[in-house]
Amino acid sequence: xxxxxxxxxxxxxQMILYVEKExxxxxxxxxxxYITKNYIxxxxxxxxNLEQSLHEQIKKGEISPVxxxxxxxxxxERELAARTNIPLRKVRKHLLPHYFNNLSADILQRYAIVxxxxxxxxxxxxxxTKALNEESAKP
Amino acid sequence: xxxxxxxxxxGAHCESGTVTSLVNHAGLDLTEPMVFGIASGIFFxxxxxxxxxxxxxxxxxxxxxxxxxxIQKRLGVKFNTFSFSREEEGMKKLDELLLQGxxxxxxxxxxxxxxxxxxxxxxxxxxxxxxxxxxxxxxIISDSYFPKPERLKEESLRRGRFAGGNMAPKxxxxxTARVPEQPDLRRPILKGIEKACFNMLSLPVPFIGIKGIRLxxxxxxxxxxxxxxxxxxxxxxxxxxILLEDQGTGGAGxxxxxxxxxxxxxxxxxxxxxxxxSQQLMTIGDGWREISLFAARIGKNRELGxxxxxxxSxxxxxxxxxxxxxxxxxxxxxx
Numbered sequence: 001x002x003x004x005x006x007x008x009x010x011x012x013x014q015m016i017l018y019v020e021k022e023x024x025x026x027x028x029x030x031x032x033x034y035i036t037k038n039y040i041x042x043x044x045x046x047x048x049n050l051e052q053s054l055h056e057q058i059k060k061g062e063i064s065p066v067x068x069x070x071x072x073x074x075x076x077e078r079e080l081a082a083r084t085n086i087p088l089r090k091v092r093k094h095l096l097p098h099y100f101n102n103l104s105a106d107i108l109q110r111y112a113i114v115x116x117x118x119x120x121x122x123x124x125x126x127x128x129t130k131a132l133n134e135e136s137a138k139p
Numbered sequence: 140x141x142x143x144x145x146x147x148x149x150g151a152h153c154e155s156g157t158v159t160s161l162v163n164h165a166g167l168d169l170t171e172p173m174v175f176g177i178a179s180g181i182f183f184x185x186x187x188x189x190x191x192x193x194x195x196x197x198x199x200x201x202x203x204x205x206x207x208x209x210i211q212k213r214l215g216v217k218f219n220t221f222s223f224s225r226e227e228e229g230m231k232k233l234d235e236l237l238l239q240g241x242x243x244x245x246x247x248x249x250x251x252x253x254x255x256x257x258x259x260x261x262x263x264x265x266x267x268x269x270x271x272x273x274x275x276x277x278x279i280i281s282d283s284y285f286p287k288p289e290r291l292k293e294e295s296l297r298r299g300r301f302a303g304g305n306m307a308p309k310x311x312x313x314x315t316a317r318v319p320e321q322p323d324l325r326r327p328i329l330k331g332i333e334k335a336c337f338n339m340l341s342l343p344v345p346f347i348g349i350k351g352i353r354l355x356x357x358x359x360x361x362x363x364x365x366x367x368x369x370x371x372x373x374x375x376x377x378x379x380x381i382l383l384e385d386q387g388t389g390g391a392g393x394x395x396x397x398x399x400x401x402x403x404x405x406x407x408x409x410x411x412x413x414x415x416x417s418q419q420l421m422t423i424g425d426g427w428r429e430i431s432l433f434a435a436r437i438g439k440n441r442e443l444g445x446x447x448x449x450x451x452s453x454x455x456x457x458x459x460x461x462x463x464x465x466x467x468x469x470x471x472x473x474x
Contacts, residue, residue, distance in 0.1 A: 001395060001425060012256060014286050015385065016151040018172070018395035020421060026399035028171070028389070030149060030286070035380050035435055036258070042377075042439050043258055046370045073250075075262060078190045083262075083304040113298065116251065 003029055010037035058125050064100035065125035066091070069115040084110040140234070142272030145242050147281045147288050151389030151396050154206045155180060156283025157244045157267040162216055164242055167318040172389075176400030177327045178209035179334040181393050183462075185346045185355040191305035194365050194375045197355055197382060199392035201338065203246075203265035203306060207313065209334075213327035217317040222309040226301050229310030230293075233270060236314060242271045242281070246308040247299030252282070254289040259385075264306045270296075284387060328404045329473050335397075336470040339462065349463045356455035360448045369441055376451075377438035380431040391424030391431070398424060401469075412472040416465065423461050430454045 003019040010032025017031050054071060057063045070080050077095075081088040086107065093099040094107075105119070112122045120126075145164060150156020155175040162169055175181075182201045186192060200206075210216055223229035236243045249255065249266040272279035277290040300310045339348040346354050366372035382392070389396035401417035404410070433454060437447045 001390060001421065001428065006390070013259065013385075014149070015284070015387075016149050016389055018151065018389040018399045026172075026395070026402045026417065026421065028149075028151065028399075033385050034432075035377065035385060039377065039435060039439050040258065043374075046374055049370055073262060074193050076191060076193050079262070079304050082307075083302060085303060114302075116298075 006031050008032040008034050008037050010034075012036065055125065058097070061097050064095055064097045065122055066100055066111055067095040068125040069111070069117070069122065070095070073115060075114075080114065083114045086110060140237060140273040142274065142279045142288075143237070143240050143242050145269070145271040145281055145288075147271075148283065149286055150283030150387075152180075152200065152387040152393070153267045153283055154200075154203065154265075156387075157269055158207050158210055160269055160281060160283065161218075161242065161244055161315045162210070162318055165315040165318045166320075167216070167322070170399075170403065172396050172400035173324070173403055174206065174210060175393070175396055176335075176404060177213055177324070177331040178206035179331045179338060180206055181335050181397045182338055183348055183351045183392075185351040185358070187346070187354070187358050187361075195358065195362060196378075197351070199383065199388060209331070213330050214322055214324075215319045216315065218313045219316045220311070220313040222311050224309070226297060226310065229300060229312070230297060233312060234273065236312070237270065237273055241314050242269050243312050243314045244269050245296075245300055246311040247296070248302035248304075248308065249299075251295045251299035251302065252280075253291060253295050254280075254282075254285065262302070262304065264302055264304060264308055266299075324407055328408060332404070332469060332473050336466050339466045340470065349459050349466070352455060352459035352462060356452045356459060359452050359455065360445065362448065363443065369443060372443050373438040373441055376434050376443060379434035380438075383427055383431045391427040394420055394424030394427055410472065416469055416472060419465055419468075423458065423465060426454070426458055426461065430458070
């Protein structure tokens with residue numbers, strides 16, 4: 001790739017791209033992210049729709065807040081079990097509202113740490129704060 | 140405690156950038172592409188199903204940690220390394236090293252880094268960065284993905300260093316203990332190329348190297364079966380662009396950075412064939428870039444039917460063919 005083709009004006013997400021300079025030497029140039037510059041709105045639209053769809057499932061009693069955040073943060077059941085140090089078979093139960101409502105403070109705290117939210121946000125499946133933060137930070 | 144004088148530089152990739160910064164700080168003048176090349180960083184692996192991934196994915200660099208290990212082994216650099224089972228111990232060791240004026244590389248879960256924009260954050264346990272100081276409750280971080288040093292809260296660093304899960308960091312730290320004075324790079328370069336060719340051509344695993352690229356090409360048409368809905372599929376297809384371009388590769392899934400390494404290696408080894416091959420790889424990289432842009436476009440437009448995925452598959456298969464020829468030639472060029 002030629003240096004002049006590599007430039008993307010996106011100060012919010014800078015990166016290093018290796019390019020062919022005018023003198024034929026290959027080397028680094030600092031530039032911006034193409035996908036962030038051109039498609040970030042699409043990403044946020046999808047996140048909003050995902051949040052809405054998961055909230056609807058919670059309202060219908062189909063999933064628990066743990067499942068909500070697991071999908072939101074793109075984690076597998078196994079990965080969530082390993083990160084919380086909770087057995088996989090228990091994590092699978094906690095994805096259902098019935099079991100979630102009886103969780104101890106310690107277990108809730110473990111999930112909250114992995115999802116980087118407060119226990120209150122976890123209980124309310126409140127990704128809204130996170131979504132709003134994401135939205136306000138967008139380029 | 141204050142901040143250690145440290146020449147912060149952006150790098151294409153977190154591990155090669157971190158290793159480069161550390162050895163440069165210790166007095167060894169190496170470029171990031173040279174570190175990447177000697178360490179046999181170039182790679183390909185496709186994972187159609189994996190217990191830690193929610194969707195099929197691929198990698199374009201060797202196993203995390205191998206760049207440091209290969210540089211140590213091939214160049215005679217000595218890194219001191221530590222892992223911890225107890226958080227307190229791990230945080231204390233970091234503070235002690237900083238007090239001695241030693242910049243310390245750490246492995247963290249990218250997700251907990253407050254200074255990373257929300258849309259970039261993901262649970263990835265293999266991010267490397269250099270801690271260069273502590274001011275009150277904040278650590279000062281030289282992260283090669285960012286233009287200037289950043290501040291990170293102690294709690295966030297702790298969570299990142301001691302996150303659980305696949306490839307858990309376990310508080311891993313390393314720092315340069317010794318670098319050789321004016322090392323002869325010729326043998327390490329040849330070793331690095333030889334191993335890279337082996338990884339791409341000969342590893343007897345069906346999802347690694349050229350075989351991995353072919354598998355990716357064949358299986359990408361099955362991706363709709365893994366998706367919750369069209370938007371999910373669109374998100375995952377657009378992630379091809381992120382994995383090849385944005386996730387610290389220097390562009391085109393490390394192909395541009397490896398081409399730069401080959402160009403530098405050509406002058407050091409007085410091997411004109413390597414220069415020719417570096418030019419070839421730049422062109423091969425342009426083909427990967429085309430795939431990135433194509434994936435972003437069809438994802439955005441939700442053109443994700445069988446025809447478009449087939450088109451994507453053909454573009455990927457074409458990369459497998461040209462890379463097979465390329466790596467065979469590269470292998471021959473150093474005999």
